[in-house]
Amino acid sequence: MLYIKCPHCGLRPQTEFSYGGDATVKRPELNKEISDQDWDNFVYLRKSPRGKHLELWQHISGCRQWIKVERDTLTHEIFTTYKASENI
Amino acid sequence: MPENFRLDKGGLVNRNKKISFTFNGKKYFGYEGDTLASALLANGVHLVGRSFKYHRPRGFFGAGVDEPYAIVQMNRNNEIDPNVRATEQELFEGLEAKSVNCWPNVDFDIGAINNFLNKFFPAGFYYKTFMWPKSFWYKIYEPIIRKAAGFGAASIKHDKERYEHKYEYCDLLIAGSGPSGLASAYAAAQNGARVILAEDKSRFGGSLLTSEVTIGNQSGQEWAEKIISELKSMPNVVVKNRSQVFGYYDHNMLVMSERVSDHLPKTDKYIPKQRLWYIRAKEVVISSGSIERPLVFGNNDAPGVMLSSAAKEYLKIYGVLVGKKPIIFTNNDSGYETGIEFKKNGIDPIILDTRKDASSEIIKEAKELNINIKFSYVVVAAKGYKKVNSADIARISDDKKNLSNIENIKCDCICVSGFWTPSIHLASQSGNKTKFNEEIDAFIPSQSKQKETTLGAANGVFTLEETLKTSFEKGSELSKQITNKENKVSVPTVVEKKPSSHDKFWCVPLPEGKNYKRFLDFQNDVAVSDIQLALREGYRSIEHVKRYTTLGMATDQGKTSNLNGLQLVSDVENKVVPQVGHTTFRPPYTPVSIGAIVGREVGKHSKPTRKSPMHYWHEKNNAVFVDAGVWLRPRYYKQGNENLFEASKREAKNVRQNVGVCDVTTLGKIDIKGPDAAEFLNRVYTNAWLKLPVGKARYGVMLREDGIVMDDGTTTRISENHYHMTTTTAQAANVLSHLEYYLQLVWPELNVNVVSSTEQWAGAAIAGPKSREVLQKLFPDLDVSNEGLPFMGYMEGNLFGVNAKIFRISFSGELAYEVNVESDNGNYMWEKILEIGKEFNIQPYGTEALSTLRIEMGHVAGSELDGRTIPYDNSLEGLVSKKKDFIGKRSLSKSAYVEIDRQKIVGVVPLDKKTSIPEGSYIVKDAKAKLPNPKLGHVSASCWSVEYDNPFSLAIIKDGKNMIGQKLFAMSPLKNKTIPVEIVSSHYVDPKGERVRS
Structure with a gap:
């Protein structure tokens, strides 16, 4: 079980969090033309990297904040965690 | 039966307390402090089970977690307990155990025919034999094999025992209470660290309990006792026996299973049978010791052949002789220690040493005791079927290839020692890159990945002093x-006998x-010949050899077999062991009961149960409940002998004709505040929200980004910036997370909470049609007329003081209102509504009528918003704004979503107006078409229409728009x-x- 450092609350067990996918995906802006291809890429296509991955987790049983977690998908090592507002 | 293998004195058992127990229906006696294994051995019982494949008689091989044979089934507390190792099960009064994997009984086992047919059961036998014809597997082969195989039977009853989970944090977790565990725990505790010391056995001390050493001026056992009692008195130390740290997971999370009551005749109320500890440790010390390695020779599985360390443990801890005419077969000095122990207790052993010659203090002592020692000697084969009665022994040549002077000598047990294998399981599980140590012919931990340190024998260090x-x-x-x-602790002086180096020889050649x-x-009956066959058939990777032959795959996970298996593979392949490598160690180290893993999360405890403030009123009024998400909701209120159908029909009819009241507390509610709330x-939502006036509600549909409907519901503007x-009840948590996601990550500029x-x-x-009259009486001061409180209107009021x-x-489609009060006043409101509504024939209604x-x-x-439908499918396209953008809008223009014959919701009525349509039914054009019959869609929900008194269903079908009037x-x-059926409008x-607006 992972031990995740919530930037708001500190180290907490994984059971307090829920996973939210790739944190580098940016939602296309509202009211902007976008091609089918680009929209499909946004909705469906995700990389599955072996190694470092910046991902979203929500501290659902804690402060309810969405956070960004830099994690190694191979070793589960967690490097740094960021608040939602922090740009990396 | 007279107890004839127990010594008159010695051991750590309590001879003042005799305990009776039964094994295979026969009554025996043992002492407090015995294990089932030691008590049986004291009674001269060696035959405890049958082997997995050949059903060969099997006895005891070890004295602890490594035991491959003595797996029994227990009947405790009227519960079946399968897969219990007799070497670990402590004796208690009235214990009942029996053998497994034998029929009709362990003495006469029909399955043993496999042993005589063993030529036909080579490695991979099942893969090779039961493949053809393919259809035979499920019906013929599998059931027969299943009947013949398996250790013990699991109970099919609900397990009444209680299991618990515990979460713990500590500075140091120390796994194993042998010398390295005790010393590291003691030193860490002196520095004020929070320490958990775990020991899988009932007694602390590990090898100190059986070795002849002096620490300071105390025996090893006395020293262990002193350290443990000191540790127990320290507030920063938790000392746990009967507790196995079995798994090392990510981020220094370890899991330990504590056998809280397994050693007692029954579990006390509120005390668990077992407890699973999830421990997050800053540092982990692995002091799990080592397990003696067997030597391999003919029929080396016969009852009476066992590890020499086990024989010594039975002697020193339990005062039990495993035999009175022992042969000790060893390639190192450990066998001598056992021999000396026999000799001291008046038994004359013969020691066969594979080495040409060796000298050390221990050997010297054995010689001085006049023990018969034969160097360059091996056991060729054990003789005797249900119990060893003699052994063929032989001189072995210096190159270890040739046997000579084969002779048969009488014996009643053969104690083997093939040196020691460090228990590196936890270290390996943690990600440690292990390395092969040539000196001890075994793998030891090397580069740590997590915060772990392996000490003592587990690290390949076999001298106490170091x-x-x-x-x-x-x-x-x-x-x-x-x-x-x-706080410095001084290391005590140690007196121990230094051993001579061991012989790398481990497998006796077959005589001509x-x-x-x-x-x-x-345990899995894997013989040397099976591995050789697998290699001849082309298996190379040790992981493949393991799976093909099942080497190391039994419940003991090859604790005594893995290394010899690797030796053999490397011998045959002309490689060295490190080139072959070892298979992956995976948790658990020892079997863990499913009950312990599940813990308290059984039955109703598997998820929380939420009850509305009116729950007890519902209960008192004969509500029959149904699970709705995490909530319990009344399904219907039973009157007299009514069944579900009758009750729900009555309740629904009353809503259409008079007025009903339904508990809707479970609906998800989210409070939304902030200047940008309307924009958010x-x-x-798919529809427009900017112009919703204060005091008005609006129905809305929200989508996921892929265009699928996520949820629907009404949102009310309470005040300018407050909604x-x-x-829906089921989606409440997901919707909140969804909103938080967009506010925190996508549009953080919106000022909304x-x-x-x-x-x-x-x-x-x-x-119901009379609901306004009820509402007016509830709020006499308010104008609740159709003008004062129009459809989708909102107002606040005072309901008799709250x-x-x-x-x-309205969800029912009738004129309807929803009244919310603070939860504490819920029941008050509910009772007031029923009291006031009495004159209008109000009745409560449940989810079925709803x-x-x-x-x-x-x-x-x-059932329609099932994660597969878009607004159009649910005839909600009118709510999709063409003017503004919203979550998921772009997806709605996908070609599949705008197909001309896209699925759509319709109503379905049976032509006979009598037959209810099962939910989930397919709608098809031609009932007699060839399979697979192309389906148009499925029935999502069915009811008995109280308006028309006939069955009615909703279905989502292809081209639903143009299907109205069709007979399908x-x-x-x-x-x-x-x-x-006939397809009709879904409305x-x-x-x-008109009714909702009336």
């Missing part, structure tokens, strides 16, 4: 880093003309029904929606 020195140092060093305190089975894996809702959102208020409000829906929110919204009402109105719910078929292969009742 173990204690490094363990005191490491315990001190690791704890100092955490506590920043250092003999074809003895030489077993490597004792406008982006979340009250409702969600959301918080769940589901539990803060109790809700009652008052529905604040209430009143929404004119469903009926919404289905015949064509209102969609969870509803088919339910599950219920074996084919029903001719079966009041299609114009």
Whole structure:
């Protein structure tokens, strides 16, 4: 079980969090033309990297904040965690 | 039966307390402090089971977790307990155990025919034999094999025992209480670290309990006792026996299973049988010791052949002789220790040493005791079927290839020692890159990945002096880093006998003309010949050899077999062991009961149960409940002998004719505040929200980004910047997370806050033509006329002294209101509504009537918004704004979503107006078409229309728009029904929606 450092609350067990996918995906802006291809890429296509991955987790049983977690998908090592507002 | 293998004195058992127990129906006696294994051996019982494949007789091989044979089934506390190792099960009064894997009994086992047919059961036998014809597997082969195989039987009853989980944090977790565990725990505790010391056995001390050493001026055992009692008195130390640390997971999370009551005749009330500890440790010390390695020779699985360390443990801890005419077969000095112990107790052993010659203090002592020692000698084969009665022994040549002077000598047990294998399981599980140590012919931990340190025998250190020195140092060093305190502890002086080096020889060659089975894996019956065959057939990777032959795959996970297996593979392949490598160690180290893993999360405890504030009223009024998400909701209120169908029909009818009241507390509620709340809702919902006036509610649909409907509900503008959102019961948590996601990550510039208020409000829906009259009486001061409180209107009122929110919204399709009060006042409100409504014939209604009402109105719910439908499919396209953008909008223009014959919701009525259509039925054009019959769609919800008194269903079918009026078929292969139906509008009742506006 992972031990995740919530930037708001500190180290907490994984059971307090829920996973939210790739944190580098940016939602296309509202009211902007976008091609089918680009929209499909946004909705469906995700990389599955072996190694470092910046991902979203929500501290659902804690402060309810969405956070960004830099994690190694191979070793589960967690490097740094960021608040939602922090740009990396 | 007279106890004839127990010594008159000695051992750590309590001879003042005799304990009776039964094994295979026969009564025996043992002492307090015995294990089932030691007590049986004391009674001369060696035959305890049959082997997995050949059903060969099996006895005891070890004295602890490594035991491959003595797996029994227990009957404790009227519960079946399978897969219990007799070597670990402590004796208690009335213990009942029996053998497994034998029929009709362990003495006469029909399955043993396999042993005589063993030529036909080579490695991979099942893969090779039962492949053809393919169809035979499920019906013929598998059931027969299943019947013949397996250790013990699991109970099919609900397990009444209690299991618990515990979460713990500590500075140092120390796995194993042998010398390295005790020393490191002691040093760490002195530095003020929070320490958990875990021991899998009932007694602390590990090898100190059986070895002849002096620490300071005490025996090893006395020293262990002193350290343990000191540790127990320290507030920063938790000392646990009967506790196995079995798994090392990510981020220094370890799991330990504590056998809390397994050693007692029954579990006390409120005390668990077992407890699973999830321990997050800053540092882990692995002091799990080592397990003696067997030597391999003919029939080395016969009852009476066992590890020499086990024989010594039975002698020293339990005062039990495993035999009175022992042969000790060894390639190192450990066998001598056992021999000396026999001799001291008046038994004359013969020691066969594979080495040409060796000298050490221990050997010298054995010689001085006049023990018969034969160097360059081996056991060729054990003789005797159900118990060893003699052994063929032989001189072995210096190159270890040739046998000579084969002779048969009488014996009643053969104690083997093939040197020691460090227990590196936990270290390997943690990700440690292990390395092969040539000196001890075994793998030891090397580069740590997580915060772990392996000490003592587990690290390949077999001398006490060095173990204690490094363990005191490491315990001190690791704890100092955490506590920043250092209290030096002095390392005591140690007196121990230094051993001579061991012989790398481990497998006795077959004598000419003999074809003895030489077993490597004792539990899975894997012999030397099986590995050789697998290699001849081309298996190379050790992982493949393991899976093909099942080497090391039994419940003991090859604790005694893995290394010999690797030796053999590397011998045959002309490689060295490190080139072959070892298979992956995976948790658990020892079997863990499913009950312990599940813990308290059984039955109703598997998820929380939420009850509305009116729950006890429902209970008192004969409500029959149904699970709705995490909530319990009344399904119907039973009157007299009514069944579900009759009751729900009565309740629904009463809503259509008079007025009903339904507990809607469970609906998700989200409080939304902030200057940008309107803009936010406008982006979340498909319809327009910017112009919703204060005091008005609006129905909204929200999508996922892929265009699929996520949820629906009404949201009310309470004041300028304050909204009250409702969600479906099931989606409440997901919707909140969804909103938080967009506010925190996508549009952080929006000044909006959301918080769940589901539990803060109790809700009652008052529905039916007479609902306004009820509402007026509840709020006499308010103008609740159609003008004063129009459809989708909102007002606040005072309900006999409590604040209430009143929404004119309707799920039933009737004139209806929802009243919310603070949860604490929920029951008060509920009783007032029923009291006031009495003169209007008000009746409570449950979820079944609620469903009926919404289905015949064509209102969609969870069964239509099933994660596969878009707004159009649910005839909600009118709510999709063309002007503004919102979550998921772009997806709605996908080609599949705009197909001309896209699926759409319709109503379905059986032509006979009698036959109910099972939910999930397919709608097809031609009932007699060839399979697979192309389906148009499926029936999502069914009810008995109270308006028309005939069955009515909703279905989502292809080109639903153009299907109205068509005669089709509803088919339910599950219920074996084919029903001719007519497709009608999904709005079966009041299609114009006049009632809700009346």
